Amino acid sequence: MAKEITPRTQDYAQWYNDLVLRAGLADYSAVRGCMIIKPYGFAIWERIRDALDGMFKETGHSNAYFPLFIPKSFFSREATHVDGFAKECAIVTHYRLRNGKDGGIEVDPEARLDEELIVRPTSETIIWNTYRDWIQSYRDLPLLINQWANVVRWEMRTRLFLRTTEFLWQEGHTAHATAEEAVEETRKMLEVYDRFAREWMSLPVIKGVKTEKERFAGAIDTYCIETLMQDGKALQAGTSHFLGQNFAKAFDVQFTGVDGEREFVWATSWGVSTRLMGALVMAHSDDDGLVLPPRLAPIQVTIIPIYKGSESQTALREAGARLEQELRSAGVRVQFDHDDNHRAGYKFAESELKGIPIRLALGMRDLEQGTIEVVRRDTREKMLMQQADLAPKIIHLLEAIQVNIYQKALDFRNENMHRADSWEEFERLLDRGGGFISAHWDGTSETEELIKERTKATIRCIPLDNPVESGHCILTGAPSRQRVLFARAY
Amino acid sequence: MAKEITPRTQDYAQWYNDLVLRAGLADYSAVRGCMIIKPYGFAIWERIRDALDGMFKETGHSNAYFPLFIPKSFFSREATHVDGFAKECAIVTHYRLRNGKDGGIEVDPEARLDEELIVRPTSETIIWNTYRDWIQSYRDLPLLINQWANVVRWEMRTRLFLRTTEFLWQEGHTAHATAEEAVEETRKMLEVYDRFAREWMSLPVIKGVKTEKERFAGAIDTYCIETLMQDGKALQAGTSHFLGQNFAKAFDVQFTGVDGEREFVWATSWGVSTRLMGALVMAHSDDDGLVLPPRLAPIQVTIIPIYKGSESQTALREAGARLEQELRSAGVRVQFDHDDNHRAGYKFAESELKGIPIRLALGMRDLEQGTIEVVRRDTREKMLMQQADLAPKIIHLLEAIQVNIYQKALDFRNENMHRADSWEEFERLLDRGGGFISAHWDGTSETEELIKERTKATIRCIPLDNPVESGHCILTGAPSRQRVLFARAY
Structure with missing residues (x-):
């Protein structure tokens, strides 16, 4: 008999790993931090991919494919972007091996690249470098493109699906004539993610906007969907970024408007990844195995x-x-x-x-x-x-199960949605099972960082439907105009 | 008005490039040898992928996903394989960048990998290293897995779709208890490729087996489908390999049989790539643009x-x-x-x-x-x-067009299928438009190489339905038991 699954109450992290392995979703590989997605896991991912792909196409997007490699210099062009991304990444420096003296093979030092290539951690730079050639006038806009691809971010501490060096994802990259249109697109895709999470994954999510500290490197605004796992920790399930004209300026992408004037193009990007597989497992499953929403189950x-x-x-x-x-x-x-x-x-x-x-x-x-x-x-x-x-x-019955799994997750989320009005209350809630904690914050990155250092809780988002409410920051007591949502997170 | 397309008679290679660019199939990228697949081209590729994927699933295969990176040492394990593949490839040596003195970024010399990682040129090694853990007994066999992925082979002279440094493909990797079963699988997948080419791409192909010289590095036998382009050059459109126990031995993959004995596992691998897009364009199109078979046309x-x-x-x-x-x-x-x-x-x-x-x-x-x-x-x-x-x-009418495009390509192929019984005839045929030339060959790699050096023609395959026929090698006059199929090729 195969190894039993550790119960959730005993060790939630171990339960998750046991389950992913035992249910045949994924496996460790010989390459540090990279996973193997096994047939059963991949069958679920295919259903996720196909459902999302259909929704992207319904909203007017086309798929394309851009290179895996990005010239190193591209990353220096957008100042914020490089700090966020280009640091921990896989770097290709050579293009040939040769026979070594010991019978093995070695890197041929003669075959050094003039400019190193970065294995894409995300594709804004290579794509906006291309859009310069594709966009001349307002007639070429909007440009609504998505790509399904593998990306690599060199992670030191990895967990199957949740955080791996290589992962699969989709990244939408759109170009628009006006800021309004780009913001509209950013929010439209957030709605698509919300609907997908709800209707396919049976996952209730909170839609919000990130604080400056948690924003995508190079974005003006990062919208996100945040969801709650059974251990009371939050998980960011998808993001949609309004990039302003940052990448258009970095790669000189201008268009001639109806009025004949040249202007920089407005951008968005948005993505979800195989991380969703981790969310799916952790949100619904139990000590005996997976609990899959029927619409995503390879076998119903x-x-x-x-x-x-x-x-x-x-x-x-x-x-x-x-x-x-x-x-x-x-x-x-x-x-x-x-x-x-x-x-x-x-x-x-x-x-x-x-x-x-x-x-x-x-x-x-x-x-x-x-x-x-x-x-x-x-x-x-x-x-x-x-x-x-x-x-x-x-x-x-399948339809009833789909709805019930959602309702159960929603009830859990609602039961674990708290308000804290003092630091003591905040800490107590975190100690007692976590969940989302709605609390006042003074709006500074310094306070945000301090709270993280003390409690490991981060601001998951400022919910989109947040009411204006006067209050005082739970840490500093400084005045605050609204509550934000804290949680410890994956 | 956009640039005209060069007529085929004037410059076939230029016609092809013009057409791929003008029709919006692909574009050059900022990374040498890597292409961008544009939305219209990708929509065709999606149809190719979905049709093939359906056929793979009908024949019992499941998709999975293995890492992009392969430890360098894995390539030394299968002696033939390394010579064929690991030489021209992208090598990851570092995993971090840092800020440079000039405001740019540079590779952090501290972040050197202990063992370099190869960006997969093909995945036999990493997959068979995994199969060792997945296969214990005959009950685990056959293991029928396919993966859709990007691969990288460092090419010096590239052409859109036909030969690019990065390309998209599928690679099937199956494991079997007996040699017979593995050979059967190899040939079954060749039939799948043949049927796909015929029924979807309207491409008539010749099924055959490669000579030792043209065999996949690490295979016992390489089966292929070969097709003819309008300029009289052949194009290999897909391959299916019987790998024997080579990779099982290299990665120590054994199973316990019904009789309780331990034995090495038998393997196959098979693949087609975005190269099919090139074949599709070159086989059917004309001076005014693409001619797409209705079943693959994104817009019919x-x-x-x-x-x-x-x-x-x-x-x-x-x-x-x-x-x-x-x-x-x-x-x-x-x-x-x-x-x-x-x-x-x-x-x-x-x-x-x-x-x-x-x-x-x-x-x-x-x-x-x-x-x-x-x-x-x-x-x-x-x-x-x-x-x-x-x-x-x-x-x-769409059905009639699908059939007619196939018939036209078949007629062209048949008109350009020649027999040569002397060296002079062989050379004359090659000078007069090429095509497939069926001729006797003495069976040695030396002669094969000489013929290639003198004429650029290679042995495309030994057709599966080849009759036994005594004759004499067109170059050396040595005795031969069958004709083989020569052509200049992409």
Whole structure:
């Protein structure tokens, strides 16, 4: 029997690692900080990708592909950007190996690049260098492009999906004629992320804007969606940046307006990554395995026959195959787990581990009575259904599960949404399970940094729907015009 | 007006470059040898990828994702492999930049990697290093995995899509319990490539096996599909390798068989890349632009209104929108090009450049008579159709175009399939337009190399359906048991 999963209450971080490995989502690789996304994990990621891709296309975006490598000098062009990104990155310095003396191979010192290449940590620079050639007049705007790609940020402490040196993501890069239009795009894509998180991942998120300290390097404003994990820590699930004219100025991208005047182009960029996989696992799963929202589950229904002797095998195989066919024709992603190498108990545990939303068990008695046993993964509720007209009932149940998982996460989030009006209260809340803490802050980066140093809590965002409210900073007592949202975070 | 496209007869290579740039398929980048795949080109690639991906899944394969970086030492493990691949590649030596004295940034010499990382040129080594942990017994086999990824091979002379330093591809990597099963897989995937080329790309291919000299570095046998371009040069469009136990031995991947014995695992790998985009362009297009097979065309039908005054605009917009809706509902990828900034003549030229398979033109007279003008991109044939019940007629025509493009390419290939029985004949055929030349060869790599040096022609493959036939090598006169297929190639 494979290693058990550590219970959440015992060690939440270990529970997460155990689960990711045991459920076949990802694996460690021979390259420090880089992970392998295993077939089951990748199947979930494909569903995330396809759903988002459809939403990007519906909102008028096209995909393209830009180079993996960025000339080093590009990073010096946008002053803030380089500090945020170019420091911890993979640097290509040579382009050839040769046979070494010891029978191995070595870097050929003759093959040194004149200018080093950076493996992209994000693509604003190479893309805006290209947009200079693509944009001449207002007729070329808006330019609405997205790319699905791998990126590399040299991380010292890595965790599967949550923080890896290489990860997969999408990065949208759009160009606009006016600031208003660019801001509108920035917020539109934040709405897309919000809707995706809610409708596909069953994740309630808080939409907000980052403080200056937490802003994307090179952005005027960074919008984000923040979500809460079961251990009370927050996780940033996606960001959308209004870049102003910073990159247009750095790469001299101007356009001729309707009035014939030359002006710098306005920019946005926005992205989500395989980090979403980590959020998905940590938000919904339990000590027995994954709990997947049906819309993202590679397998939505598993049919497990309860064999008793070889006669039952034939009959159950026929009945199971018929039900599988019926469900598949109705558009359900179903597997008939008829393999007789494993016992039903093992298969039950496996289906729980994999987070398959519905488990159907079929025994000889069911064949006689035209029934089937139905178990929901999310609530573990057990039901006996009539086999007749099964597909619509299953589809209805899948929808109910999708909604329930969302509601459960929303209830949890609401229960862990606190207000602190003093430093003592703030610290006490952090000690007692964390969650989001809404509190007054004096608006300075210094105070923000001090609070982080003392408590490890950071300002996750200033929520978009924040009311104006006079108050006093929980740390310094200085006047404040609104509350902001603090949390310890991934 | 944008730059004209160089005619094929004047300069085929220049025609190709002009077309790729003008049609918006790809662009040069600031990084030597790396290209940018533009939205229109990427939309075609997405269709290629999705079609292939569906075929891989139908044949039981799952996608996964392995790291971009491979430790240098991995390449020394399989002796042949390193010679073929690890020499010309991008090498990561450092992981941090720092601020330089001149205000720019420089590589931090303190941040040198203990072992250099190679940006993957292909992933056999990192994948087989992983398979060691994933495969214990025959129950874990076969392991059928594919990955869609970017790879880097440092090329000195590059051409958009055909040969670039970074390119996109898929690489299948499968593990089997027996040699027979692995060979079967190798050939099955060759069939998948053949079917894809035929049914989607309208490309007739020759299936064959490579000579030892042209074999993949580390393979026992390399199977390939070879196709002919309009200039009489061949292009290798895909390969499928039987790797024997080479990588299993290099990375110590063994399994326990049904009999309890430990044995090394048998392997295959197979891939196609964005090179297919180059093949697609060169096989079918003409001096006016792309000719795309309807199944891969991002836009299959364009509807162009012929405005005459503002009254006509309203009527034509209504009618065009109605037809667009009708075709879209029938599953046709259609655009209604109603923008009035450009004249119809410009739009006609653009639709030819983009290779849109069917162009519909709608004038006021058509509105009165219930007709529409239909022009095929492949034959330029012009027809007048009744608007009534248009969708099924258009769908039928798209199918006819798909078949016709294939037939045209097949006819061209057959006309350029020659036999040479003497050296003189061989050279004359190469001088007179190339094509595939079937000729006897003595079976030695030395002769193969000599022929290449003298003529630039290489052995593309030994066709799978090759008959046994006694003869004499065209160069050395030594005895030969079969003909092989020569061509100058991309």
